[in-house]
Amino acid sequence: MTNVTQMHRARKGEITAEMKIVATAEQLDPEFIRSEVARGRMVIPANINHKNIVPIAIGINAKCKVNANIGNSKLSSGLDEELDKLRKSIRYGADTVMDLSTGDNINVIRQAIIDHSPVPIGTVPMYQAMEEVERVEELTAAGILRVIEEQAIQGVDYMTVHCGILQRHIPMAVKRTTGIVSRGGSLMALWMQHHNAENPIYTHYDELLQICKKYDVTLSLGDSLRPGCQADASDEAQLSELEVLGELCLRAWEQDVQVMIEGPGHVPFDQIEYNIKKQIEVCHEAPFYVLGPLVTDIAPGYDHITGAIGGTMAAYHGAAMLCYVTPKEHLGLPNSEDVRNGIIAFKIAAHAGDIARNRPGARxxxxxxxxxxxxxxxxxxxxxxxxxxxxxxxxxxxxxxxxxxxxxxxxxxxxxxxxxxxxxxxxxxxxxxxx
Incomplete structure (x- = not known):
């Protein structure tokens, strides 16, 4: 099978057109970009089927990026609303956008988002896989992989996959204050519990890598066991899954597949530095993509602020991309104004981190x-x-x-x-x- 990934080409010594664009944007030497991609410390999410993309770099030696989540649900929003959120995301500076749709017309909405987006688009394939069955126990590895390839054909640039949560982690998670707060992670845990079998995406990981090689899909290895509250931060469940993600990272690199690692979550301010350094060590310097992190649990309606506070500290210590949090976090599906407020809060956090790290031209x-x-x-x-x-x-x-x-x-x-x-x-x- 032909391997078209940026990592594969970088390891062959090629400076791609995407790397040249990134080098100009980052004010870095193109050969340095190539070497970082080859090493795995930087990714350029750019599916070969996403024709209108303007490539970006995500990595510790690039400017800290910000992701905005959009997507409909069965309870609210539709195509027009999601395209409005996309336009707002791009207008206010989102570097990537994730379509987390879980309602009707998922394929139609996603294709429209890809067609209208110059920034990389990410998804969580588990959501669509779950929409296609009645109950979680009906999910199969073949069904999930089929959805992943369908989304890759559409042009999705990176995908969150919940392949690091294993059967042995479930006893650790059920003791927590808030259990498993990742939607995909909780579904996978319930599937394993029902079938008394190992995570099917973990056991079929090599098949997943074949899809990524074919279309250059960057894997965002999801932290199914990210802490959902201050009390669960840095616990046994989170760190045990992180070890598995480090293993899966190396397996992806053996196939020249680009990888990011997702991170917490809800983390006390004094534990953020530890979490970043632990990920860098365990996951071999792969780019770290963190949600927030939120530094307190008592500010519903203002969690874009609690997340931006944590995000600034994370960016300073080496997080490569921040996933924004909107004021609606924990409360409801964000509208376009919530998207705007979330993006601006996290652009501030990422930019503050860039200044503190003395990025070229940051100030x-x-x-x-x-x-x-x-x-x-x-x-x-x-x-x-x-x-x-x-x-x-x-x-x-x-x-x-x-x-x-x-x-x-x-x-x-x-x-x-x-x-x-x-x-x-x-x-x-x-x-x-x-x-």
Whole structure:
């Protein structure tokens, strides 16, 4: 079988067109990108059937990326709503988008999302596999693999697969405060419990790798046993599954298949550094893709903030991509405004991590913003903002009615002209220059 993966080509010494695009975006040497992909420390999710994709790099030596989750359910949303979420995701800076649809018309919605998306698209094939049966015990390895290949043919760039949770992990999970909070992981655990058999995607892993090689699907090895609360963080179940993911990572690399490792979850602030370093050690430096992590459990409605706090620490210590959390986490299916708020919160977290890690060019935009602020160049400030629309909206709302047509003042409405420190600084500079 022909192997078309970026890793396979990198290991043959080829600098692909995708690697060249990534090198320009990351301000890195193309040969360095090739070497990182060949080593497995960087992935370029780019299914050969996703024709309009603009490739990106995910890895510890690339800028920290942000994923936005969208997708319908049987209870709400449809094609138009999901495409609106996709447009919002791209507009506000999502680097990848995962379609987590579980309701009707899954194939139609996914194809439309792929066709309209220049960013990599991820999925969780278990959701569609489950929609095609009445009960979880009816799932089969053949059925799951068929769904995976169908999605690969459509052009899905990376897939979360729940192949690290094994029978021996179930006794560890049932003792937890919140059990198994991964949807795919809980379904797989129930299947194993019912059949008294090992995880079928683990036992058929080599067949999965053959599909990935054929279309260049990047595997995102799912953390079925990620902690769902502070009390379960860094426990035996989580770390035991992580060891299996490290094993599966090496098996994928033997076939030149690109791999990311998914991570927690809900983690106390002081345990985030440990979790990142443990993953890097156990999973051989494969890119780490973390959900949040959320640093407290008591902020429903504001979990985009609790997640962004944890995400900043994770990005600083080496997480390669952050999966956003919206204000609706734990409460309901997010709408397009929730998507916007989640993305901006996590773009802040990822960017803060890039600055702290001294990524090439990471602080350039911040320095430009500082100069624009000091010059009272409001329009330039809006242009440099992560969310220009929100910045402009807040500025206009704060102005007196007679000034709304022209926001170019040398002060903001918090300080006014008399107390504006930057205005005063300009006066001091002018005086000093005269002296």
């Amino acid at each position: 350039q935009r911040d320095d430009e913003m500082s100069r624009a602020r000091f010059a009272f160049d409001w329009n330039r400030q809006f242009e440099l903002s992560l969310d220009p629309d929100r910045a402009r909206q807040y500025r206009m709302e704060s102005l007196p009615e007679e000034m709304k047509g022209n926001c170019e003042t040398d002060h903001c409405t918090m300080c006014g002209p008399k107390f504006c420190s930057m205005n005063i600084s300009h006066q001091m500079i002018e005086t000093a220059n005269k002296g």
